Amino acid sequence: MPELPEIAVLARDMDRDLARREIAAVEVLQPKCLNVPPAEFESRLKGASITRVHAHGKWLKLETSRTWLFINLGMGGEVLLVDRTRLPEHWRLAFDLSDGACLVVNFWWFGYVHVSPDPADHPMVGRLGPHAIDVTLPQFEALLRGRRGSIKAFLLDQGNIAGIGNVYVQDPLFMARLHPLRGIATLSSEEIAALWHALRTTLQQSIDLGGAAFEVNLHGEHGRWGREHFLVAYREGKPCPVCATPLEKIRTGSTAGYICPACQRLPA
Amino acid sequence: MPELPEIAVLARDMDRDLARREIAAVEVLQPKCLNVPPAEFESRLKGASITRVHAHGKWLKLETSRTWLFINLGMGGEVLLVDRTRLPEHWRLAFDLSDGACLVVNFWWFGYVHVSPDPADHPMVGRLGPHAIDVTLPQFEALLRGRRGSIKAFLLDQGNIAGIGNVYVQDPLFMARLHPLRGIATLSSEEIAALWHALRTTLQQSIDLGGAAFEVNLHGEHGRWGREHFLVAYREGKPCPVCATPLEKIRTGSTAGYICPACQRLPA
DNA sequence: CGGTTCAACAACGA
DNA sequence: CTCGTTGTTGAACC
Numbered sequence: 001m002p003e004l005p006e007i008a009v010l011a012r013d014m015d016r017d018l019a020r021r022e023i024a025a026v027e028v029l030q031p032k033c034l035n036v037p038p039a040e041f042e043s044r045l046k047g048a049s050i051t052r053v054h055a056h057g058k059w060l061k062l063e064t065s066r067t068w069l070f071i072n073l074g075m076g077g078e079v080l081l082v083d084r085t086r087l088p089e090h091w092r093l094a095f096d097l098s099d100g101a102c103l104v105v106n107f108w109w110f111g112y113v114h115v116s117p118d119p120a121d122h123p124m125v126g127r128l129g130p131h132a133i134d135v136t137l138p139q140f141e142a143l144l145r146g147r148r149g150s151i152k153a154f155l156l157d158q159g160n161i162a163g164i165g166n167v168y169v170q171d172p173l174f175m176a177r178l179h180p181l182r183g184i185a186t187l188s189s190e191e192i193a194a195l196w197h198a199l200r201t202t203l204q205q206s207i208d209l210g211g212a213a214f215e216v217n218l219h220g221e222h223g224r225w226g227r228e229h230f231l232v233a234y235r236e237g238k239p240c241p242v243c244a245t246p247l248e249k250i251r252t253g254s255t256a257g258y259i260c261p262a263c264q265r266l267p268a
Numbered sequence: 269m270p271e272l273p274e275i276a277v278l279a280r281d282m283d284r285d286l287a288r289r290e291i292a293a294v295e296v297l298q299p300k301c302l303n304v305p306p307a308e309f310e311s312r313l314k315g316a317s318i319t320r321v322h323a324h325g326k327w328l329k330l331e332t333s334r335t336w337l338f339i340n341l342g343m344g345g346e347v348l349l350v351d352r353t354r355l356p357e358h359w360r361l362a363f364d365l366s367d368g369a370c371l372v373v374n375f376w377w378f379g380y381v382h383v384s385p386d387p388a389d390h391p392m393v394g395r396l397g398p399h400a401i402d403v404t405l406p407q408f409e410a411l412l413r414g415r416r417g418s419i420k421a422f423l424l425d426q427g428n429i430a431g432i433g434n435v436y437v438q439d440p441l442f443m444a445r446l447h448p449l450r451g452i453a454t455l456s457s458e459e460i461a462a463l464w465h466a467l468r469t470t471l472q473q474s475i476d477l478g479g480a481a482f483e484v485n486l487h488g489e490h491g492r493w494g495r496e497h498f499l500v501a502y503r504e505g506k507p508c509p510v511c512a513t514p515l516e517k518i519r520t521g522s523t524a525g526y527i528c529p530a531c532q533r534l535p536a
Numbered sequence: 537c538g539g540t541t542c543a544a545c546a547a548c549g550a
Numbered sequence: 551c552t553c554g555t556t557g558t559t560g561a562a563c564c
Contacts (some may be wrong), residue, residue: 032550033550072552074553109552110553124552124553142385142389143389145303145304145382145384145391146303146390147391147543148541148562149542149543149544150543150544153543156551158553165551165552166551253544253545253551254544254545254551255551297564298564300562300563326540341540343538343539343541344538344540375564376539376564377564378562378563379540380541392541392542416555417556417557418557426540433539434539434540502538521557521558522557522558523539541561542561543559543562544559544561545558545560546557546558546559547556548556549555550552550553
Protein backbone atom coordinates (compact mmCIF):
# COMPACT_ATOMS: atom_id res chain seq x y z
CA MET A 1 0.00 0.00 0.00
CA PRO A 2 2.78 2.52 0.32
CA GLU A 3 2.37 4.81 -2.66
CA LEU A 4 4.23 7.89 -3.73
CA PRO A 5 3.66 10.07 -0.63
CA GLU A 6 4.80 7.41 1.83
CA ILE A 7 7.81 6.52 -0.28
CA ALA A 8 8.68 10.20 -0.73
CA VAL A 9 8.57 10.77 3.02
CA LEU A 10 10.64 7.66 3.66
CA ALA A 11 13.21 8.61 1.05
CA ARG A 12 13.53 12.13 2.40
CA ASP A 13 14.09 10.88 5.95
CA MET A 14 16.44 8.13 4.85
CA ASP A 15 18.45 10.57 2.79
CA ARG A 16 18.81 12.84 5.80
CA ASP A 17 19.47 10.16 8.41
CA LEU A 18 21.42 7.51 6.50
CA ALA A 19 23.78 9.48 4.30
CA ARG A 20 27.44 8.55 4.84
CA ARG A 21 26.58 5.67 7.16
CA GLU A 22 28.17 2.32 6.42
CA ILE A 23 26.58 -1.09 5.98
CA ALA A 24 28.59 -3.39 8.25
CA ALA A 25 26.56 -6.57 7.80
CA VAL A 26 23.50 -7.92 6.03
CA GLU A 27 21.10 -10.54 7.28
CA VAL A 28 18.53 -12.05 4.93
CA LEU A 29 15.58 -14.02 6.22
CA GLN A 30 13.79 -14.20 2.88
CA PRO A 31 16.22 -14.79 0.00
CA LYS A 32 13.31 -14.85 -2.48
CA CYS A 33 13.01 -11.10 -2.41
CA LEU A 34 16.56 -10.69 -3.77
CA ASN A 35 17.65 -10.62 -7.40
CA VAL A 36 21.01 -12.28 -6.68
CA PRO A 37 22.05 -15.13 -4.39
CA PRO A 38 22.27 -14.08 -0.73
CA ALA A 39 26.05 -14.49 -0.65
CA GLU A 40 26.49 -12.18 -3.61
CA PHE A 41 23.98 -9.73 -2.17
CA GLU A 42 26.00 -9.58 1.03
CA SER A 43 29.34 -9.24 -0.71
CA ARG A 44 28.08 -6.41 -2.89
CA LEU A 45 26.82 -4.40 0.07
CA LYS A 46 29.10 -5.23 2.99
CA GLY A 47 31.31 -2.22 3.59
CA ALA A 48 29.34 0.03 1.24
CA SER A 49 28.32 3.41 2.54
CA ILE A 50 24.98 4.98 1.67
CA THR A 51 25.41 8.07 -0.47
CA ARG A 52 21.93 9.28 -1.30
CA VAL A 53 18.36 7.99 -1.07
CA HIS A 54 15.79 8.79 -3.77
CA ALA A 55 12.12 8.05 -4.37
CA HIS A 56 10.84 6.99 -7.79
CA GLY A 57 7.16 6.13 -7.75
CA LYS A 58 6.68 3.33 -5.23
CA TRP A 59 10.38 2.45 -5.28
CA LEU A 60 13.15 3.50 -2.92
CA LYS A 61 16.49 3.89 -4.66
CA LEU A 62 19.55 3.83 -2.39
CA GLU A 63 22.76 5.00 -3.98
CA THR A 64 25.76 3.49 -2.20
CA SER A 65 29.49 3.70 -2.71
CA ARG A 66 29.40 0.27 -4.38
CA THR A 67 26.05 -0.34 -6.02
CA TRP A 68 22.43 0.77 -6.28
CA LEU A 69 19.94 -0.82 -3.92
CA PHE A 70 16.25 -0.80 -4.87
CA ILE A 71 13.44 -1.51 -2.43
CA ASN A 72 9.78 -2.08 -3.25
CA LEU A 73 7.47 -2.82 -0.34
CA GLY A 74 4.85 -4.53 -2.47
CA MET A 75 1.41 -4.66 -0.95
CA GLY A 76 2.53 -3.13 2.32
CA GLY A 77 5.41 -3.08 4.71
CA GLU A 78 7.91 -0.92 6.50
CA VAL A 79 11.48 0.24 6.46
CA LEU A 80 12.50 1.00 10.03
CA LEU A 81 15.65 2.42 11.58
CA VAL A 82 16.03 0.78 14.98
CA ASP A 83 18.55 -0.16 17.58
CA ARG A 84 20.09 -3.59 16.89
CA THR A 85 18.78 -4.76 20.26
CA ARG A 86 15.21 -3.77 19.42
CA LEU A 87 14.44 -5.64 16.22
CA PRO A 88 10.72 -5.79 15.38
CA GLU A 89 9.03 -9.16 15.50
CA HIS A 90 8.62 -9.68 11.77
CA TRP A 91 11.27 -8.79 9.25
CA ARG A 92 12.61 -10.06 5.98
CA LEU A 93 15.99 -8.42 5.82
CA ALA A 94 18.20 -6.28 8.02
CA PHE A 95 21.21 -4.08 7.39
CA ASP A 96 23.50 -3.54 10.36
CA LEU A 97 25.12 -0.14 10.22
CA SER A 98 28.62 0.26 11.58
CA ASP A 99 27.40 2.57 14.36
CA GLY A 100 25.10 -0.03 15.92
CA ALA A 101 21.83 1.05 14.31
CA CYS A 102 19.90 -1.30 12.10
CA LEU A 103 17.81 -0.76 8.99
CA VAL A 104 15.05 -3.36 8.92
CA VAL A 105 12.80 -4.17 5.97
CA ASN A 106 9.51 -5.99 6.25
CA PHE A 107 6.54 -6.59 3.98
CA TRP A 108 3.37 -8.64 4.18
CA TRP A 109 3.60 -10.67 1.05
CA PHE A 110 6.00 -10.06 -1.81
CA GLY A 111 8.50 -7.27 -1.89
CA TYR A 112 11.80 -6.65 -3.63
CA VAL A 113 15.24 -5.76 -2.34
CA HIS A 114 17.45 -5.68 -5.43
CA VAL A 115 20.99 -4.65 -6.21
CA SER A 116 21.90 -3.20 -9.60
CA PRO A 117 24.79 -1.24 -11.08
CA ASP A 118 22.42 1.24 -12.74
CA PRO A 119 18.71 2.15 -12.44
CA ALA A 120 18.33 2.12 -16.24
CA ASP A 121 19.46 -1.51 -16.38
CA HIS A 122 17.02 -2.74 -13.76
CA PRO A 123 14.08 -4.58 -15.33
CA MET A 124 11.49 -2.88 -13.14
CA VAL A 125 13.01 0.43 -12.07
CA GLY A 126 14.26 1.06 -15.60
CA ARG A 127 10.74 0.90 -16.99
CA LEU A 128 9.05 3.27 -14.59
CA GLY A 129 7.34 6.33 -15.97
CA PRO A 130 8.24 9.72 -14.52
CA HIS A 131 7.79 10.27 -10.75
CA ALA A 132 4.19 11.44 -10.63
CA ILE A 133 4.66 14.59 -8.60
CA ASP A 134 7.48 15.83 -10.82
CA VAL A 135 5.40 15.67 -14.01
CA THR A 136 4.57 19.06 -15.49
CA LEU A 137 1.21 19.78 -17.11
CA PRO A 138 2.61 19.80 -20.66
CA GLN A 139 4.37 16.50 -19.91
CA PHE A 140 1.17 15.05 -18.50
CA GLU A 141 -0.76 16.05 -21.58
CA ALA A 142 1.93 14.56 -23.83
CA LEU A 143 1.80 11.29 -21.90
CA LEU A 144 -1.96 11.06 -22.43
CA ARG A 145 -2.15 12.17 -26.07
CA GLY A 146 -2.85 9.29 -28.39
CA ARG A 147 -3.43 6.77 -25.60
CA ARG A 148 -6.53 4.62 -25.45
CA GLY A 149 -8.25 2.93 -22.57
CA SER A 150 -9.55 4.31 -19.31
CA ILE A 151 -7.96 7.13 -17.39
CA LYS A 152 -7.81 5.10 -14.16
CA ALA A 153 -6.02 2.17 -15.77
CA PHE A 154 -3.54 4.63 -17.27
CA LEU A 155 -2.79 6.30 -13.94
CA LEU A 156 -2.28 2.98 -12.15
CA ASP A 157 0.19 1.70 -14.75
CA GLN A 158 3.62 2.43 -13.28
CA GLY A 159 5.15 2.45 -16.74
CA ASN A 160 3.10 5.49 -17.67
CA ILE A 161 3.51 7.55 -14.53
CA ALA A 162 5.03 6.24 -11.34
CA GLY A 163 3.70 6.34 -7.82
CA ILE A 164 -0.09 6.34 -8.02
CA GLY A 165 -1.93 3.33 -6.60
CA ASN A 166 -5.54 2.56 -5.87
CA VAL A 167 -5.58 4.72 -2.71
CA TYR A 168 -4.35 7.97 -4.25
CA VAL A 169 -6.16 7.66 -7.57
CA GLN A 170 -9.66 8.01 -6.13
CA ASP A 171 -9.90 11.59 -4.90
CA PRO A 172 -8.08 13.24 -7.81
CA LEU A 173 -10.54 11.65 -10.26
CA PHE A 174 -13.38 12.97 -8.14
CA MET A 175 -11.85 16.45 -7.90
CA ALA A 176 -11.52 16.53 -11.69
CA ARG A 177 -15.11 15.20 -11.98
CA LEU A 178 -13.90 12.25 -14.04
CA HIS A 179 -15.40 8.78 -13.96
CA PRO A 180 -12.56 6.24 -13.57
CA LEU A 181 -13.61 4.47 -16.77
CA ARG A 182 -13.61 7.63 -18.92
CA GLY A 183 -11.74 7.04 -22.14
CA ILE A 184 -8.51 8.99 -22.37
CA ALA A 185 -9.28 10.00 -25.95
CA THR A 186 -12.42 11.83 -24.79
CA LEU A 187 -10.64 14.07 -22.28
CA SER A 188 -10.50 17.78 -23.05
CA SER A 189 -7.41 19.83 -22.27
CA GLU A 190 -9.34 21.42 -19.41
CA GLU A 191 -10.17 18.05 -17.88
CA ILE A 192 -6.57 16.95 -18.23
CA ALA A 193 -5.41 20.12 -16.51
CA ALA A 194 -7.94 19.67 -13.70
CA LEU A 195 -6.78 16.11 -13.16
CA TRP A 196 -3.14 17.15 -13.09
CA HIS A 197 -3.86 19.83 -10.49
CA ALA A 198 -5.88 17.41 -8.39
CA LEU A 199 -3.16 14.78 -8.45
CA ARG A 200 -0.50 17.22 -7.35
CA THR A 201 -2.72 18.65 -4.63
CA THR A 202 -3.60 15.25 -3.20
CA LEU A 203 -0.10 13.81 -3.32
CA GLN A 204 1.47 16.97 -1.91
CA GLN A 205 -1.06 17.23 0.91
CA SER A 206 -0.28 13.70 2.01
CA ILE A 207 3.47 14.32 1.81
CA ASP A 208 3.06 17.45 3.91
CA LEU A 209 1.20 15.38 6.51
CA GLY A 210 3.85 12.68 6.60
CA GLY A 211 1.96 10.17 4.48
CA ALA A 212 -1.04 7.94 5.13
CA ALA A 213 -2.13 7.36 8.71
CA PHE A 214 -2.17 3.59 8.18
CA GLU A 215 1.53 3.56 7.28
CA VAL A 216 4.58 4.31 9.37
CA ASN A 217 7.73 6.27 8.65
CA LEU A 218 11.39 5.40 9.21
CA HIS A 219 10.95 5.82 12.95
CA GLY A 220 7.68 3.88 13.24
CA GLU A 221 5.49 6.96 13.49
CA HIS A 222 2.16 7.05 11.69
CA GLY A 223 1.40 9.65 9.01
CA ARG A 224 -1.35 12.19 9.54
CA TRP A 225 -3.14 11.87 6.18
CA GLY A 226 -6.16 10.01 7.51
CA ARG A 227 -9.66 9.12 6.44
CA GLU A 228 -10.88 12.57 7.39
CA HIS A 229 -8.99 13.84 4.34
CA PHE A 230 -10.65 11.46 1.93
CA LEU A 231 -13.30 12.98 -0.31
CA VAL A 232 -14.75 9.83 -1.85
CA ALA A 233 -12.17 7.08 -1.30
CA TYR A 234 -13.50 4.25 0.87
CA ARG A 235 -16.62 6.30 1.71
CA GLU A 236 -19.35 4.33 -0.10
CA GLY A 237 -22.80 5.22 1.19
CA LYS A 238 -21.66 8.54 2.66
CA PRO A 239 -22.90 11.78 1.07
CA CYS A 240 -20.86 13.39 -1.70
CA PRO A 241 -19.00 16.39 -0.26
CA VAL A 242 -20.16 18.47 -3.23
CA CYS A 243 -23.75 17.40 -3.96
CA ALA A 244 -24.68 15.02 -1.10
CA THR A 245 -25.55 12.15 -3.45
CA PRO A 246 -24.60 8.86 -1.76
CA LEU A 247 -21.15 7.75 -2.88
CA GLU A 248 -20.78 4.40 -4.60
CA LYS A 249 -18.22 1.64 -4.69
CA ILE A 250 -17.87 0.20 -8.17
CA ARG A 251 -15.65 -2.29 -9.89
CA THR A 252 -13.15 -0.74 -12.28
CA GLY A 253 -11.37 -3.57 -14.01
CA SER A 254 -9.98 -5.68 -11.19
CA THR A 255 -9.82 -2.87 -8.65
CA ALA A 256 -12.41 -1.03 -6.59
CA GLY A 257 -13.40 2.49 -7.48
CA TYR A 258 -15.14 5.06 -5.26
CA ILE A 259 -17.19 7.70 -7.00
CA CYS A 260 -20.01 10.16 -6.76
CA PRO A 261 -22.45 8.91 -9.41
CA ALA A 262 -23.73 12.45 -9.95
CA CYS A 263 -20.44 14.36 -10.17
CA GLN A 264 -18.51 11.69 -12.08
CA ARG A 265 -20.72 10.73 -14.97
CA LEU A 266 -19.70 8.55 -17.85
CA PRO A 267 -20.80 10.08 -21.17
CA ALA A 268 -23.06 7.67 -23.01
CA MET B 269 0.24 -3.53 -45.21
CA PRO B 270 3.07 -1.11 -45.61
CA GLU B 271 5.90 -2.63 -43.64
CA LEU B 272 9.54 -1.66 -43.41
CA PRO B 273 10.43 -1.83 -47.12
CA GLU B 274 7.51 0.32 -48.28
CA ILE B 275 8.06 2.83 -45.48
CA ALA B 276 11.80 2.95 -46.18
CA VAL B 277 11.15 3.69 -49.85
CA LEU B 278 8.56 6.34 -48.99
CA ALA B 279 10.81 8.01 -46.43
CA ARG B 280 13.72 8.12 -48.84
CA ASP B 281 11.61 9.74 -51.55
CA MET B 282 9.91 12.12 -49.15
CA ASP B 283 13.23 13.19 -47.72
CA ARG B 284 14.51 13.95 -51.19
CA ASP B 285 11.37 15.64 -52.51
CA LEU B 286 9.93 17.44 -49.49
CA ALA B 287 12.92 18.90 -47.67
CA ARG B 288 12.68 22.64 -47.13
CA ARG B 289 9.11 22.82 -48.43
CA GLU B 290 6.57 24.63 -46.29
CA ILE B 291 3.18 23.49 -45.03
CA ALA B 292 0.78 26.30 -45.94
CA ALA B 293 -2.46 24.69 -44.82
CA VAL B 294 -3.84 21.50 -43.32
CA GLU B 295 -7.16 19.84 -44.02
CA VAL B 296 -8.40 16.99 -41.82
CA LEU B 297 -11.25 14.75 -42.92
CA GLN B 298 -10.83 12.21 -40.13
CA PRO B 299 -9.98 13.85 -36.79
CA LYS B 300 -9.89 10.44 -35.07
CA CYS B 301 -6.50 9.68 -36.51
CA LEU B 302 -4.97 12.69 -34.71
CA ASN B 303 -3.62 12.81 -31.17
CA VAL B 304 -4.66 16.42 -30.60
CA PRO B 305 -7.79 18.36 -31.49
CA PRO B 306 -7.85 19.38 -35.18
CA ALA B 307 -7.47 23.08 -34.42
CA GLU B 308 -4.36 22.44 -32.39
CA PHE B 309 -3.02 20.09 -35.04
CA GLU B 310 -3.40 22.81 -37.63
CA SER B 311 -1.86 25.54 -35.51
CA ARG B 312 1.15 23.39 -34.72
CA LEU B 313 1.88 22.66 -38.37
CA LYS B 314 0.74 25.68 -40.36
CA GLY B 315 3.83 27.54 -41.52
CA ALA B 316 6.21 24.76 -40.51
CA SER B 317 8.74 23.64 -43.08
CA ILE B 318 9.76 20.02 -43.48
CA THR B 319 13.36 19.45 -42.51
CA ARG B 320 13.99 15.70 -42.82
CA VAL B 321 11.96 12.54 -43.30
CA HIS B 322 12.97 9.30 -41.58
CA ALA B 323 11.68 5.72 -41.45
CA HIS B 324 11.48 3.81 -38.18
CA GLY B 325 9.85 0.43 -38.61
CA LYS B 326 6.39 1.02 -40.03
CA TRP B 327 6.42 4.69 -38.99
CA LEU B 328 7.27 7.74 -41.03
CA LYS B 329 8.87 10.46 -38.94
CA LEU B 330 8.76 13.96 -40.41
CA GLU B 331 11.01 16.46 -38.74
CA THR B 332 9.71 20.00 -39.25
CA SER B 333 10.83 23.42 -38.12
CA ARG B 334 8.11 23.39 -35.46
CA THR B 335 7.31 19.86 -34.37
CA TRP B 336 7.67 16.19 -35.22
CA LEU B 337 4.97 14.60 -37.33
CA PHE B 338 4.51 10.83 -37.15
CA ILE B 339 2.51 8.84 -39.70
CA ASN B 340 1.46 5.19 -39.44
CA LEU B 341 -0.59 3.82 -42.31
CA GLY B 342 -2.03 0.97 -40.30
CA MET B 343 -3.34 -1.90 -42.37
CA GLY B 344 -2.73 -0.18 -45.66
CA GLY B 345 -2.82 3.18 -47.30
CA GLU B 346 -0.81 5.76 -49.17
CA VAL B 347 1.04 8.98 -48.84
CA LEU B 348 0.88 10.76 -52.19
CA LEU B 349 2.42 13.96 -53.48
CA VAL B 350 -0.05 15.41 -55.98
CA ASP B 351 -1.14 18.63 -57.56
CA ARG B 352 -3.78 20.40 -55.46
CA THR B 353 -6.18 20.16 -58.40
CA ARG B 354 -5.78 16.39 -58.64
CA LEU B 355 -6.73 15.11 -55.21
CA PRO B 356 -7.40 11.36 -55.09
CA GLU B 357 -10.93 10.21 -54.35
CA HIS B 358 -10.36 8.93 -50.85
CA TRP B 359 -8.21 10.71 -48.33
CA ARG B 360 -8.11 11.35 -44.62
CA LEU B 361 -5.83 14.31 -44.41
CA ALA B 362 -4.04 16.70 -46.73
CA PHE B 363 -1.16 19.11 -46.32
CA ASP B 364 -1.05 21.99 -48.80
CA LEU B 365 2.49 23.00 -49.53
CA SER B 366 3.20 26.66 -50.23
CA ASP B 367 4.28 25.87 -53.81
CA GLY B 368 0.90 24.44 -54.81
CA ALA B 369 1.66 20.76 -54.33
CA CYS B 370 -0.31 18.69 -51.85
CA LEU B 371 0.71 15.82 -49.59
CA VAL B 372 -2.29 13.52 -49.18
CA VAL B 373 -2.61 10.73 -46.62
CA ASN B 374 -5.09 7.89 -46.89
CA PHE B 375 -5.54 4.52 -45.24
CA TRP B 376 -8.16 1.83 -45.41
CA TRP B 377 -9.03 1.44 -41.81
CA PHE B 378 -6.98 2.82 -39.01
CA GLY B 379 -3.97 4.97 -39.22
CA TYR B 380 -2.27 7.61 -37.16
CA VAL B 381 -1.10 11.12 -37.95
CA HIS B 382 0.37 12.48 -34.74
CA VAL B 383 2.32 15.55 -33.69
CA SER B 384 4.86 15.39 -30.88
CA PRO B 385 7.70 17.55 -29.64
CA ASP B 386 10.05 14.57 -29.40
CA PRO B 387 10.05 10.97 -30.69
CA ALA B 388 11.08 9.71 -27.26
CA ASP B 389 7.94 11.20 -25.70
CA HIS B 390 5.53 9.66 -28.16
CA PRO B 391 3.70 6.66 -26.67
CA MET B 392 4.10 4.52 -29.79
CA VAL B 393 7.17 5.82 -31.59
CA GLY B 394 9.08 6.10 -28.32
CA ARG B 395 8.66 2.39 -27.63
CA LEU B 396 9.76 1.02 -30.97
CA GLY B 397 12.60 -1.44 -31.05
CA PRO B 398 15.49 -0.87 -33.45
CA HIS B 399 14.70 -0.45 -37.17
CA ALA B 400 14.81 -4.07 -38.33
CA ILE B 401 17.20 -3.70 -41.22
CA ASP B 402 19.75 -1.81 -39.13
CA VAL B 403 20.04 -4.59 -36.55
CA THR B 404 23.37 -6.43 -36.58
CA LEU B 405 23.64 -10.15 -35.92
CA PRO B 406 25.14 -9.70 -32.44
CA GLN B 407 22.37 -7.22 -31.63
CA PHE B 408 19.75 -9.64 -32.93
CA GLU B 409 21.12 -12.41 -30.78
CA ALA B 410 21.18 -10.13 -27.74
CA LEU B 411 17.55 -9.14 -28.34
CA LEU B 412 16.50 -12.78 -28.42
CA ARG B 413 18.56 -14.03 -25.50
CA GLY B 414 16.49 -14.70 -22.41
CA ARG B 415 13.18 -14.11 -24.18
CA ARG B 416 10.36 -16.59 -24.03
CA GLY B 417 7.43 -17.21 -26.33
CA SER B 418 7.36 -17.92 -30.04
CA ILE B 419 9.74 -16.51 -32.60
CA LYS B 420 6.94 -15.18 -34.79
CA ALA B 421 5.24 -13.29 -31.94
CA PHE B 422 8.62 -11.79 -31.08
CA LEU B 423 9.32 -10.61 -34.61
CA LEU B 424 5.88 -9.04 -34.99
CA ASP B 425 6.15 -7.11 -31.72
CA GLN B 426 7.26 -3.63 -32.78
CA GLY B 427 8.73 -3.02 -29.34
CA ASN B 428 11.30 -5.76 -29.92
CA ILE B 429 12.30 -4.99 -33.47
CA ALA B 430 10.51 -2.49 -35.67
CA GLY B 431 9.19 -2.93 -39.18
CA ILE B 432 8.28 -6.59 -39.63
CA GLY B 433 4.60 -7.42 -40.20
CA ASN B 434 2.71 -10.49 -41.20
CA VAL B 435 3.72 -10.19 -44.87
CA TYR B 436 7.49 -10.01 -44.41
CA VAL B 437 7.73 -12.48 -41.54
CA GLN B 438 6.64 -15.51 -43.57
CA ASP B 439 9.47 -16.12 -46.02
CA PRO B 440 12.36 -15.43 -43.61
CA LEU B 441 10.98 -18.06 -41.20
CA PHE B 442 10.80 -20.50 -44.10
CA MET B 443 14.29 -19.66 -45.29
CA ALA B 444 15.63 -20.30 -41.78
CA ARG B 445 13.53 -23.51 -41.65
CA LEU B 446 11.79 -22.31 -38.49
CA HIS B 447 8.20 -23.03 -37.56
CA PRO B 448 6.51 -19.76 -36.54
CA LEU B 449 5.62 -21.19 -33.14
CA ARG B 450 9.17 -22.33 -32.31
CA GLY B 451 10.12 -21.25 -28.82
CA ILE B 452 12.83 -18.62 -28.79
CA ALA B 453 14.64 -20.44 -26.01
CA THR B 454 15.10 -23.51 -28.25
CA LEU B 455 16.83 -21.65 -31.08
CA SER B 456 20.47 -22.47 -31.76
CA SER B 457 22.96 -19.75 -32.69
CA GLU B 458 23.00 -21.15 -36.21
CA GLU B 459 19.23 -20.86 -36.50
CA ILE B 460 19.32 -17.31 -35.17
CA ALA B 461 22.01 -16.40 -37.69
CA ALA B 462 20.05 -18.00 -40.53
CA LEU B 463 16.95 -16.07 -39.53
CA TRP B 464 18.84 -12.79 -39.36
CA HIS B 465 20.33 -13.34 -42.82
CA ALA B 466 16.94 -14.28 -44.24
CA LEU B 467 15.27 -11.19 -42.77
CA ARG B 468 17.88 -8.84 -44.21
CA THR B 469 17.80 -10.54 -47.58
CA THR B 470 14.02 -10.38 -47.85
CA LEU B 471 13.68 -6.79 -46.63
CA GLN B 472 16.55 -5.54 -48.76
CA GLN B 473 15.30 -7.30 -51.88
CA SER B 474 11.94 -5.60 -51.54
CA ILE B 475 13.53 -2.19 -50.90
CA ASP B 476 15.68 -2.64 -54.00
CA LEU B 477 12.53 -3.38 -56.00
CA GLY B 478 10.71 -0.32 -54.67
CA GLY B 479 8.54 -2.21 -52.18
CA ALA B 480 5.55 -4.50 -52.54
CA ALA B 481 3.66 -4.56 -55.82
CA PHE B 482 0.34 -4.05 -54.03
CA GLU B 483 1.53 -0.75 -52.55
CA VAL B 484 2.35 2.54 -54.21
CA ASN B 485 5.11 5.04 -53.63
CA LEU B 486 4.96 8.82 -53.16
CA HIS B 487 4.12 9.28 -56.83
CA GLY B 488 1.51 6.53 -57.03
CA GLU B 489 3.77 3.99 -58.73
CA HIS B 490 3.58 0.34 -57.70
CA GLY B 491 6.57 -1.51 -56.28
CA ARG B 492 8.04 -4.48 -58.11
CA TRP B 493 8.28 -6.95 -55.20
CA GLY B 494 5.39 -9.13 -56.28
CA ARG B 495 3.94 -12.55 -55.58
CA GLU B 496 6.48 -14.16 -57.86
CA HIS B 497 9.06 -13.39 -55.15
CA PHE B 498 7.13 -15.12 -52.38
CA LEU B 499 8.47 -18.50 -51.29
CA VAL B 500 5.66 -19.64 -49.00
CA ALA B 501 3.66 -16.52 -48.10
CA TYR B 502 0.05 -16.71 -49.32
CA ARG B 503 0.85 -19.84 -51.33
CA GLU B 504 -1.11 -22.49 -49.42
CA GLY B 505 -1.63 -25.62 -51.48
CA LYS B 506 1.27 -24.82 -53.84
CA PRO B 507 4.37 -27.06 -53.71
CA CYS B 508 7.22 -26.11 -51.39
CA PRO B 509 10.02 -24.58 -53.50
CA VAL B 510 12.52 -26.81 -51.69
CA CYS B 511 10.80 -30.19 -51.22
CA ALA B 512 7.51 -29.91 -53.16
CA THR B 513 5.37 -30.75 -50.11
CA PRO B 514 2.10 -28.79 -50.35
CA LEU B 515 2.36 -25.57 -48.37
CA GLU B 516 -0.08 -24.99 -45.51
CA LYS B 517 -1.89 -22.05 -44.02
CA ILE B 518 -2.07 -22.28 -40.24
CA ARG B 519 -3.26 -20.09 -37.39
CA THR B 520 -0.47 -18.60 -35.31
CA GLY B 521 -2.13 -16.77 -32.46
CA SER B 522 -4.48 -14.33 -34.13
CA THR B 523 -2.58 -14.11 -37.42
CA ALA B 524 -2.22 -16.45 -40.35
CA GLY B 525 1.00 -18.32 -40.96
CA TYR B 526 2.22 -19.91 -44.20
CA ILE B 527 4.60 -22.83 -43.87
CA CYS B 528 6.03 -25.89 -45.44
CA PRO B 529 5.04 -28.63 -42.96
CA ALA B 530 8.08 -30.69 -43.94
CA CYS B 531 10.78 -27.97 -43.86
CA GLN B 532 9.46 -26.10 -40.83
CA ARG B 533 8.88 -28.73 -38.18
CA LEU B 534 8.01 -28.04 -34.60
CA PRO B 535 10.09 -30.21 -32.23
CA ALA B 536 7.82 -32.25 -30.01
C1' DC C 537 -10.45 -10.99 -47.36
C1' DG C 538 -6.38 -9.37 -45.07
C1' DG C 539 -3.22 -6.38 -42.24
C1' DT C 540 -2.46 -2.90 -37.91
C1' DT C 541 -2.24 -1.13 -32.96
C1' DC C 542 -3.35 -0.91 -28.15
C1' DA C 543 -6.15 -2.24 -24.19
C1' DA C 544 -8.25 -5.59 -21.13
C1' DC C 545 -8.12 -9.84 -19.05
C1' DA C 546 -6.68 -14.24 -17.50
C1' DA C 547 -3.29 -17.24 -15.51
C1' DC C 548 0.94 -17.98 -13.44
C1' DG C 549 5.06 -17.17 -10.71
C1' DA C 550 8.31 -14.53 -7.76
C1' DC D 551 -2.67 -3.72 -8.94
C1' DT D 552 3.55 -5.63 -5.56
C1' DC D 553 5.58 -6.69 -9.97
C1' DG D 554 6.67 -9.13 -14.53
C1' DT D 555 5.52 -12.33 -18.62
C1' DT D 556 2.61 -14.74 -21.97
C1' DG D 557 -1.25 -15.41 -24.75
C1' DT D 558 -6.00 -14.26 -26.10
C1' DT D 559 -9.63 -11.44 -27.47
C1' DG D 560 -11.75 -7.30 -28.89
C1' DA D 561 -12.24 -2.83 -30.67
C1' DA D 562 -10.82 1.07 -33.30
C1' DC D 563 -14.68 2.00 -38.56
C1' DC D 564 -14.16 4.48 -44.77
